[in-house]
Amino acid sequence: MAITLISALFALAAKDANIQYVLVTYIVIPVFWMLDGFFISQERQYRQLYEKVRLTNDEDIDFSMNASMFNSGRNSWVSGVLSKTLFPFYGITVLVTLFVMFFIGG
Secondary structure: OHHHHHHHHHHHHHHHOOOHHHHHHHHHHHHHHHHHHHHHHHHHHHHHHHHHHHHOOHHHOOOOOOOHHHOOHHHOHHHHHOOOOHHHHHHHHHHHHHHHHHHHHO
16 A cells, blocks of 8 residues: 555656655655554564463463553564564665655756
């Protein structure tokens, strides 16, 4: 979704030769980056909850879906944002946006 929106903004910027469309991507990229980081951190927390329940005896399982007890270290929101999957993807997106901004603006 982020790439589609950014591509549309690039197309508008190229069509009208207006750099302000590219500047909007500096709002779009961080918003999607933070949102994706949040979802990765949630996924990691629920994977740890699953692992805990998997290793627990059937009689001791409480069926709670509260995974917040695993919200630390590798499962934190910041760790999700800086994950090895999101950081290269959005880092390259920022670099491409800088390149396009200077290419259209110059």
